[in-house]
Amino acid sequence: MKPTDTTNPEYFHKVVDCQYACPAHTPVPEYIRLIAAQNYTAAYMVNWQSNVFPGVLGRTCDRPCEPACRRGRIEDEPVAICRLKRVAADNKKDVKSLMPDIPTEKNGKRIALIGAGPASLTVARDLMPLGYTIDLYDNQKAGGGMMRSQIPSFRLPETVLNEEVDYITDMGVNTHYDCYIDSLKGIVNQGYDAIFVGTGAPRGRDLSTLEGRAQGNSNIHIGIDWLSSVAFGHTEKIGKKVIVLGGGNTAMDCCRTSRRLGGKEVTVIVRSPFEEMKASPWEKEDAKHEGIPFLNNHVPMAFVCEAGKLVAMKFDKVEAHYDKDGNRKLVSTGETPILVECDDVLIAIGQQNSFTWIERDLGLEFNKWDMPVVDPVTFQSTLKQVFFGGDAAFGPENVITAVAQGHQAAVSIDHYCQGKDVAERLAPGTTLVSQKMGIHQWSFDSPVVNDVRYIVPQADISQTLKNRKIEVELGYSLDTALQEAQRCLNCDVQTVFTEKLCIECDACQDICPTDCITFTDKYEQDDLRQNLLAPANNLSQDLYVSEPLKTKRALVKDEDVCLHCGLCAERCPTAAWDMQKFIYNVSHATHATKAGA
Amino acid sequence: MSYLRPDFRHPNLPVNDIGFTKKDYEGSISTLCAGCGHDSISAGIIQACYDLSIEPHRVAKLSGIGCSSKTPTYFLGNSHGFNSVHGRMPSVATGANLANRDLIYIGVSGDGDTASIGFGQFGHVVRRNLNMLYMVENNGCYGLTKGQDSATSDTGSQSKKGAANPYEPIDLVSMALQLGATFVARSFSGDKDQLIPLIKAAIAHSGFAFIDVISPCVTFNNNPKSTKNYDYVREHIEATSTVDFVPMKQEITTSYQQGSSTEVTMHDGSVLRFNKLKQDWDPQDRFSAMAAVNDATQRGEILTGLLYVDPQSQDLHEIINTVRKPLNSLTEKDLCPGNVALEKINESLR
Incomplete structure (x- = not known):
C-alpha cells in the first residue's frame, strides 16, 4: 500500500465515524466534550451551526451516527450521541444573543421557500444573514413541516419545536402560513430570484385496491394524515381495537398515539419478518414497552366489514424466502387466513411525493418516476431558478438529511443569485491542533472508561398513556449525561505520525491496547491486512501507512478499533506520535454563529 | 499521564491452545521512560x-534492583513474582527452584544487577546450571540513578553526560560461555523477530539459559556517541543465524534446503532450527561460539542470535540427584519415614 496522504481532509474525517456518518457532518465528539465540560450553550451552538434543530434532533433523529460509533465495535452499545445532543439543548442558556446578525439593508434578492419543513428552514437560516429577503409558504398554521404534523408531542414537545423554528423565522422571514401553494407557475411569475421547494413527501400510501377498502373507509386512515389531524387537534379519539399496518417509524408513532387516544388493543401488523422492519430499534422498543404487540409475516388480504362497518382484517400468513442474490419473496404458508378484529385501521406503509401543483410546461423536467430531475450536488432543477431539498428532492429520508440538503441548496442559491458557478463548493474548514499540554498530558480526557451505555429515564407509563402531550423520555440528568459523555472515545483527536522523528523503539506497538499498530516490512504486499498484529478485517476502515522508516519497515495503523487513548503518543520517546484535534466543518453559505459561542 | 491501560482489547483477539488471549499475559502499565x-x-x-501456551500460574518471575528489575511488574500479571535484593536474584531463584522444580523461572536483571553488584552470584548460578531463563536487559548505564556508565559500557562510549568511558567492559556473553552456561544468546530489544524465538527456546531449555539483550536507555544512553543507542546497535549488529523454534507438539512440515540449516532437538522434544549466516561456527561447540564472539568484538560488531546450546545439559536437580517430586510438596511422612526405614538404611550400611 502507498503511504497515506493525511493532507486530504477526508482521511481524518473518515476516522471520526459519527461525524462522517452524519449527513450534516456535525462535529459530534467536539460537542460531547463541551457537554462534559458543562458548557451546554457552546455544545448547543456547535450543533445549531451544523444541524439547525438540536432540540428536535436530540429527541427524534434517526441517528445514523450511532451505528457508526467506534464504541459499538469494541463493546455492545455506541455512545448515546442523540440523547446527549438533547442535554445540550435542554440545559443551554439563552442563545438569542449568539444568533447571527441580520443585515437591515437587504441585498435586493428575493427568495421563495415552498414548505416550512426542516429543509426550507435551513435554507432560510443560511441565507437570512447574507441579506436575502425570504418569503416562506406553508399550508400548516405554523412552521416545522413534518416535524410538527407527523412527530407526536410525546416524542417532541411543541415548545421545543416552536423555539427552534422561531430562531429562524425571527430573523425576519416573511411567513405565509395557512397558505397552500397550488401552482408553481404562480410563484415563478412573482419574479423571485430563486425558489426553493421543500414540500416533503406528503402523501401516504394506501391499500386502495384491497377488498373492503371503500366499505370500511370511515374507519380506515392514512397514517401520516391521521397523525397530522391528531397534532392539530382535529382527531381526539380512536376505537378500542386498532390495527396499524406497516413496520416503519410512522407505524410506531401511529400505534403509540392510538394508545393515548383510547386504543386498548393496538396491534402492529407487518408483511415482513420482524428483523426487517424499518423502524429504528429504539422506537420498536418504546412501542413494546407500551404493551403493543407486533405480528410479523402477515400480508393484508381484506378489510372485513359487517353492516357497512369495519370489524376485522384478514391476513395471509407468509414466510420469507430468499434467492441466491438475497432478493426476498414472501410465500404463503397456505394456512387458513388469520382474522384480526378491529375498530380502526391505520395504514403506515410508506410515503410518496406529490407534485400535482407543479405545472409540467414550466421547463422543469420530471423523470420516469414522476420525480423532478434534481442535481444531487447543487439541488438545482432543470428550471434554473428552482431548487429542491429534503424529501421533495429524492424521496423520503429524514430530518437530518433534509437539513444537510438545505445547507447545500442554500450555497447553490447564493451562488446562483450572485452570478457565481452554482456547482462550486468551498473546501471544508479544517484544523488539526496538537493536544499536548505537558510531557504526558493531554488537553482532552484520554482515559477510556468501561461504563456501559446509560439508559434514558422515562416518565411513568400510567401518566404518559393518559395524555398524548406528556413527553415520554425525561432526558439524562446532568450527572448521567456527564457519565455518558465520558464514554465518547474522542475519535476526532487523531493519532498523527511523523516519520522522521521515529527511532523504531516499537513502544507504541507494545503498548497499544487494541493491537492497532504494526511495524512491518511487508507494507507493499496485497495481503497486508492479514499480516498485521491483529488482522484488519473491517474493510470500511482505512489503514494509516507511513513512509518507509530507517529499517525499511513502515508503520501501519489499522484505524478500526483505535481507542484514541493516546498511549502510543505517551509511550513515544520522540513525539513521533502526537494527538491532534481535527475539526472539520462543512462550508455553508454563511458561518451562522457569532464568535464567543 | 496514564496509569491504567484501557480494558478494551481487539475484539478478534486470538486465543492460544489453552484458551488464553495475550491480555492474560500482560502486567500493569509500565512506569519506565x-x-x-x-x-x-x-x-x-x-x-x-x-x-507457548504457558499457564501463567506456572511461571515465577524474579528480579533484583534497577530499571530492568522493575519490569516483571509489566508482564505476566497472573504469575508468581519476587523482587529481591540488588544482585541477589540468583540466590532467590536457586532457593525457589530447589523448593519447586515444577515452575518455569524467569529471572530479569540488568547490567548493574548482574555485572557489578551481582557479579559473584551470577557466576555461581551459571556454573550450577540452574534450570531458569536469565535475561540481562543491558543498556550500558545506571538508568535509575541518572545514567552513570555501567560495567558493560564499551570503552570510549559516551552517555548523555558526554564523558567517554575509560574502562574495559565486561562481556556477559563471554563470561557465561566461560563459566559453562548451557544456553547462551544475545539479542536486541529492537529486533523482536529474533528475540521472541530465543526466549521460547530458552524457556524450553533444561538448564541455565542466558540471554543478554541490548536494550537502549532512551533517557541517558541513546546519544550519537554511545555504543548502545538504537542506531549504533542496528548498524553494528551481526547475527549468527536466524532461529526458528518449533514446539514439540507441532509437526514439522516446512522443508529447508540441505546444508543451509541445522536442527537441534531440545531436551523436551522441541526443535531449534538455525539458518546459519556465519561460517566456522557450530552452535553446539562452545569454543567455536567463544571464537565467533571474540572475532565479532575485534571487528567492532555485535554478534547476536543463539551462540551456544547444549541440548543434553543436566540441570542442578539432575546434578544433585533430587527426587522428581517438588521438595515443597514432600510431607513429614515422606521426609521422616520412621524407625523401620531408618533401621533398613542402617542395616544396609553395616
Missing part, C-alpha cells in the same frame, strides 16, 4: 509465553 528498550523485552516475554 517512554521508548525504553525494556518495555519491548517485556512485550517479547508476553508474546513468547502466549505462543
Whole structure:
C-alpha cells in the first residue's frame, strides 16, 4: 500500500465515524466534550451551526451516527450521541444573543421557500444573514413541516419545536402560513430570484385496491394524515381495537398515539419478518414497552366489514424466502387466513411525493418516476431558478438529511443569485491542533472508561398513556449525561505520525491496547491486512501507512478499533506520535454563529 | 499521564491452545521512560509465553534492583513474582527452584544487577546450571540513578553526560560461555523477530539459559556517541543465524534446503532450527561460539542470535540427584519415614 496522504481532509474525517456518518457532518465528539465540560450553550451552538434543530434532533433523529460509533465495535452499545445532543439543548442558556446578525439593508434578492419543513428552514437560516429577503409558504398554521404534523408531542414537545423554528423565522422571514401553494407557475411569475421547494413527501400510501377498502373507509386512515389531524387537534379519539399496518417509524408513532387516544388493543401488523422492519430499534422498543404487540409475516388480504362497518382484517400468513442474490419473496404458508378484529385501521406503509401543483410546461423536467430531475450536488432543477431539498428532492429520508440538503441548496442559491458557478463548493474548514499540554498530558480526557451505555429515564407509563402531550423520555440528568459523555472515545483527536522523528523503539506497538499498530516490512504486499498484529478485517476502515522508516519497515495503523487513548503518543520517546484535534466543518453559505459561542 | 491501560482489547483477539488471549499475559502499565528498550523485552516475554501456551500460574518471575528489575511488574500479571535484593536474584531463584522444580523461572536483571553488584552470584548460578531463563536487559548505564556508565559500557562510549568511558567492559556473553552456561544468546530489544524465538527456546531449555539483550536507555544512553543507542546497535549488529523454534507438539512440515540449516532437538522434544549466516561456527561447540564472539568484538560488531546450546545439559536437580517430586510438596511422612526405614538404611550400611 502507498503511504497515506493525511493532507486530504477526508482521511481524518473518515476516522471520526459519527461525524462522517452524519449527513450534516456535525462535529459530534467536539460537542460531547463541551457537554462534559458543562458548557451546554457552546455544545448547543456547535450543533445549531451544523444541524439547525438540536432540540428536535436530540429527541427524534434517526441517528445514523450511532451505528457508526467506534464504541459499538469494541463493546455492545455506541455512545448515546442523540440523547446527549438533547442535554445540550435542554440545559443551554439563552442563545438569542449568539444568533447571527441580520443585515437591515437587504441585498435586493428575493427568495421563495415552498414548505416550512426542516429543509426550507435551513435554507432560510443560511441565507437570512447574507441579506436575502425570504418569503416562506406553508399550508400548516405554523412552521416545522413534518416535524410538527407527523412527530407526536410525546416524542417532541411543541415548545421545543416552536423555539427552534422561531430562531429562524425571527430573523425576519416573511411567513405565509395557512397558505397552500397550488401552482408553481404562480410563484415563478412573482419574479423571485430563486425558489426553493421543500414540500416533503406528503402523501401516504394506501391499500386502495384491497377488498373492503371503500366499505370500511370511515374507519380506515392514512397514517401520516391521521397523525397530522391528531397534532392539530382535529382527531381526539380512536376505537378500542386498532390495527396499524406497516413496520416503519410512522407505524410506531401511529400505534403509540392510538394508545393515548383510547386504543386498548393496538396491534402492529407487518408483511415482513420482524428483523426487517424499518423502524429504528429504539422506537420498536418504546412501542413494546407500551404493551403493543407486533405480528410479523402477515400480508393484508381484506378489510372485513359487517353492516357497512369495519370489524376485522384478514391476513395471509407468509414466510420469507430468499434467492441466491438475497432478493426476498414472501410465500404463503397456505394456512387458513388469520382474522384480526378491529375498530380502526391505520395504514403506515410508506410515503410518496406529490407534485400535482407543479405545472409540467414550466421547463422543469420530471423523470420516469414522476420525480423532478434534481442535481444531487447543487439541488438545482432543470428550471434554473428552482431548487429542491429534503424529501421533495429524492424521496423520503429524514430530518437530518433534509437539513444537510438545505445547507447545500442554500450555497447553490447564493451562488446562483450572485452570478457565481452554482456547482462550486468551498473546501471544508479544517484544523488539526496538537493536544499536548505537558510531557504526558493531554488537553482532552484520554482515559477510556468501561461504563456501559446509560439508559434514558422515562416518565411513568400510567401518566404518559393518559395524555398524548406528556413527553415520554425525561432526558439524562446532568450527572448521567456527564457519565455518558465520558464514554465518547474522542475519535476526532487523531493519532498523527511523523516519520522522521521515529527511532523504531516499537513502544507504541507494545503498548497499544487494541493491537492497532504494526511495524512491518511487508507494507507493499496485497495481503497486508492479514499480516498485521491483529488482522484488519473491517474493510470500511482505512489503514494509516507511513513512509518507509530507517529499517525499511513502515508503520501501519489499522484505524478500526483505535481507542484514541493516546498511549502510543505517551509511550513515544520522540513525539513521533502526537494527538491532534481535527475539526472539520462543512462550508455553508454563511458561518451562522457569532464568535464567543 | 496514564496509569491504567484501557480494558478494551481487539475484539478478534486470538486465543492460544489453552484458551488464553495475550491480555492474560500482560502486567500493569509500565512506569519506565517512554521508548525504553525494556518495555519491548517485556512485550517479547508476553508474546513468547502466549505462543507457548504457558499457564501463567506456572511461571515465577524474579528480579533484583534497577530499571530492568522493575519490569516483571509489566508482564505476566497472573504469575508468581519476587523482587529481591540488588544482585541477589540468583540466590532467590536457586532457593525457589530447589523448593519447586515444577515452575518455569524467569529471572530479569540488568547490567548493574548482574555485572557489578551481582557479579559473584551470577557466576555461581551459571556454573550450577540452574534450570531458569536469565535475561540481562543491558543498556550500558545506571538508568535509575541518572545514567552513570555501567560495567558493560564499551570503552570510549559516551552517555548523555558526554564523558567517554575509560574502562574495559565486561562481556556477559563471554563470561557465561566461560563459566559453562548451557544456553547462551544475545539479542536486541529492537529486533523482536529474533528475540521472541530465543526466549521460547530458552524457556524450553533444561538448564541455565542466558540471554543478554541490548536494550537502549532512551533517557541517558541513546546519544550519537554511545555504543548502545538504537542506531549504533542496528548498524553494528551481526547475527549468527536466524532461529526458528518449533514446539514439540507441532509437526514439522516446512522443508529447508540441505546444508543451509541445522536442527537441534531440545531436551523436551522441541526443535531449534538455525539458518546459519556465519561460517566456522557450530552452535553446539562452545569454543567455536567463544571464537565467533571474540572475532565479532575485534571487528567492532555485535554478534547476536543463539551462540551456544547444549541440548543434553543436566540441570542442578539432575546434578544433585533430587527426587522428581517438588521438595515443597514432600510431607513429614515422606521426609521422616520412621524407625523401620531408618533401621533398613542402617542395616544396609553395616
